[in-house]
Amino acid sequence: MFNILVCDDDREIVEAIEIYLAQEGYHVLKAYDGIEALEQMRKNEIHLLIIDVMMPRLDGIRATLKIREENSLPIIILSAKSEDADKILGLNIGADDYVAKPFNPLELVARVKSQLRRYTKLGSLAEESAKIYRNGGLELDDDRKEVTVDGQPVKLTPIEYNILLLLMRNQGKVFSIHQIYESIWNEEAYGAENTVAVHIRHIREKIEINPKEPRYLKVVWGIGYKMEKAGDGN
Numbered sequence: 623m624f625n626i627l628v629c630d631d632d633r634e635i636v637e638a639i640e641i642y643l644a645q646e647g648y649h650v651l652k653a654y655d656g657i658e659a660l661e662q663m664r665k666n667e668i669h670l671l672i673i674d675v676m677m678p679r680l681d682g683i684r685a686t687l688k689i690r691e692e693n694s695l696p697i698i699i700l701s702a703k704s705e706d707a708d709k710i711l712g713l714n715i716g717a718d719d720y721v722a723k724p725f726n727p728l729e730l731v732a733r734v735k736s737q738l739r740r741y742t743k744l745g746s747l748a749e750e751s752a753k754i755y756r757n758g759g760l761e762l763d764d765d766r767k768e769v770t771v772d773g774q775p776v777k778l779t780p781i782e783y784n785i786l787l788l789l790m791r792n793q794g795k796v797f798s799i800h801q802i803y804e805s806i807w808n809e810e811a812y813g814a815e816n817t818v819a820v821h822i823r824h825i826r827e828k829i830e831i832n833p834k835e836p837r838y839l840k841v842v843w844g845i846g847y848k849m850e851k852a853g854d855g856n
Contacts, residue, residue, distance in 0.1 A: 624669040625649045625650075626650050626670045626671075627653060628643075629654070629655070629685070630677070631654050631678060643734065646734075660685060668695060669696075670741070671686075671696070672700060673700065683715055686717060694777065694778070696718045696741050696780055698719045702723040710820055714824075755787075759771055759773075760829055762786060762787060767783065778825070785802060789849035792849070794851050797846050
């Protein structure tokens with residue numbers, strides 16, 4: 623059974639989300655501010671976090687930043703703000719998905735299922751045809767679910783890992799933003815540009831010596847992104 627932590631200072635929203643998730647067989651733990659969320663994280667094994675942005679004592683942004691220092695579990699941000707800037711902020715701090723209030727509870731449940739599928743796949747060592755992919759000093763071990771750069775371990779979120787895996791499996795192939803989004807999120811790529819770009823930037827910051835002049839993860843202007851084969855140059 624998956625343990626899902628729901629954190630929102632609006633108790634009615636927490637209770638409503640709990641009802642829908644419990645119907646799907648999930649075990650729901652509850653918190654009403656960021657400090658309570660961190661306490662729950664310390665006491666329990668949490669498989670996914672749903673957290674609101676605006677809360678007393680410790681808001682969702684700062685709580686997510688603290689959680690991301692040690693944990694790569696899927697995080698879905700909730701917020702009454704629906705502008706692109708706020709969505710990008712949530713992704714920038716390490717969230718995997720963003721749901722704007724008011725939201726359809728069934729859509730939220732679908733996103734939870736999608737994130738847990740990816741998380742389970744990432745954590746499984748029994749996946750068939752697991753391989754080690756190498757490109758210069760970059761190595762991705764899909765059996766151990768580990769990434770290293772010049773021998774040094776790199777910590778990626780589940781979304782970042784899956785994007786990198788897609789590109790490492792297909793070195794030299796150019797993927798459009800829509801292709802990346804639909805491959806990783808398994809849904810129609812509506813308004814995907816900012817979402818993909820933010821995750822690509824995060825990956826670059828972790829695997830590139832100079833993210834502004836990437837060696838591995840290249841942009842193909844007007845088309846998308848590719849994993850440059852070592853030695854191919856620009």
